[in-house]
Amino acid sequence: MSNRRIACWMSEKKICKINWVEFGKTSLQHDFRLFKLDLNKSLESQGPFCVLLHKLTDIIASADQGDPKCASLIKKVEEYIAAHPSVIVLDPIPNVRQLLNRYISYRKINSTNLHKHGIFIPNFCELKSTNVVELSHQLKNAGVTYPFICKPSLGHGKQAHEMSIVFNERGLVDCKMPCVAQSFINHNAVLYKIFIVGDKHHCVERPSLKNFQAGQDQTIHFDSGDVSKAGSRNSLTVLEPHERVDRVEPDSEVLKRIAGTLREAFGMDLLGVDVVIENRTGRYAIIDVNAFPGYDGFPDFFDTLLQCINNKVNAKYDSKLDRLGDKYFDDISLEKIDS
The missing domain is CATH 3.40.50.11370 (Rossmann fold)
Structure with a gap:
């Protein structure tokens, strides 16, 4: 040729x-x-x-x-x-476009058969209203619990990394609309990034948010790019002294299943998937997916x-x-x- x-x-x-x-x-x-x-x-x-x-x-x-x-x-x-x-x-541009809206991409993940293998996406819903009562009903109907992560609906660009942790109903006024609310999963401050290139993939470990509980805390605003970049020493990623835990090695077969399933679901070859392991159950949760990631650490x-x-x-x-x-x-x- x-x-x-x-x-x-x-x-x-x-x-x-x-x-x-x-x-x-x-x-x-x-x-x-x-x-x-x-x-x-x-x-x-x-x-x-x-x-x-x-x-x-x-x-x-x-x-x-x-x-x-x-x-x-x-x-x-x-x-x-x-x-x-x-x-x-x-x-393909239409396939990339669906990843630019977090709500659409989360629904796509939800429609796969990953849940049959104990892999899930935390409960989520899209928020657009400024009426706190209406927002509370939306969250309850979608099964979104406190604390939850408030993410911009637009899943690309600098503002896409500007997120919040909302601990109670009082904090709903802090949500910047439109956004996607997603139940926060405690995962001992460890994030696994799966970098996908065609039928190959590689996983790197990154810092992540520490464990949180619902309560009267004020909303925390943060930049996810700063929190989860390699070598980050952010106060939000440091576990409490009583929470010191042994390092968990992710199951390579589970990561392979996630990579293969999402590659097929989105019809794309260049994907990044953010995965955490729930500390209480050991279940794998997909918390985000993006197009053509940075591939830092991919050999x-x-x-x-x-x-x-x-x-x-x-x-x-x-x-x-x-x-x-x-x-x-x-x-x-x-x-x-x-x-």
Whole structure:
């Protein structure tokens, strides 16, 4: 196959973070040529390419919120994809879009069969009203208990990390609407991040929120990016002295099941899943999922990503050959019938 060009669009911040030069070198080792796609120029003039690798989440989110410039850029990309169905897109824009709304993505997780294996997503509901009585009814009907985490409904961008822990009904006035309320699960301040690349995945351990109980405490506001980043020494992640616990090694089979199930459910190859283990029951809880995460701590990430891309390119090429073969034999059959 002669066209082995990968068009890549990411923010400059993301490109710097992933080490673009190293990515380009690794691409060549896999017989691919990597280039930066310029959305301000004609996409046709930059083609042909066989793969579109992107992190368009910021632009998609802004477009969906009414930004005309971003809407125009996304329309341009979608029109190009529609006109070139042979291009492999990691990941399809409609599939990425569903991850931008936490409520929609949580419902998608809830619809899988993971619950049959003791894996769950904590009770949740979407809050939009400012009426405390109405909010209380919503929470009760959804089985959301105190304390709960209040997360912005928009699951991407800087503000997506601005969260709150609400301990009682009095704290409902502190919720910034629209948001998703999700029951807080005590998990001994340990978060497991599953990084998914195609049929491969890797898990890294990160700090997380300490254990909390419902009570008269005031609402705590925090940035989840600061709390759960590698090496974080935040006061919210330090367990009480009487809570010192032994380290738990997560079950690799459970993590594999989560990775495979969510990859299939969302129809995506580049996913990050946040998982905690409930300290009282040992059950695994999925608390968030996002598109094209940072992959910090993923060994040989570029090699794994390019193997995933290569597999998809080969599968598409083989499928094309099969269709051509079927057409060839159909034509021969028609000739025999005509003769």
